Amino acid sequence: MLNSRRQWVKVNKKLCEEWLCGTGQPNIYLMPGELIISKVGHFNGKHAIPCRLALGRSNAFAQVYSNTFTEYINDNLLQVVDGT
Helix, strand or coil, X not given: CECCCCCECCCCCCHHXXXXXXXXXXXXXXXXXXXXXXXXXXXXXXXXXXXXXXXXXXXXXXXXXXXXXXXXXXXXXXHHHHCC
């Protein structure tokens, strides 16, 4: 999620940490025209926040980000995103 300082903040665990990644493959290669479909949990609240998915390993050059989308979050999660 994008905070008020225009920094991207991780707010939940990776799918593989939640045991939701079903491929078991160390790498996924996409051919031209292919896409990835991912399940995401939705939040509930009144604050509209820009979000994006991070795909791949964060310490590797293969990190890929999804298009930005809007999610609505509550006051408690807004404090986490803005670090207050």
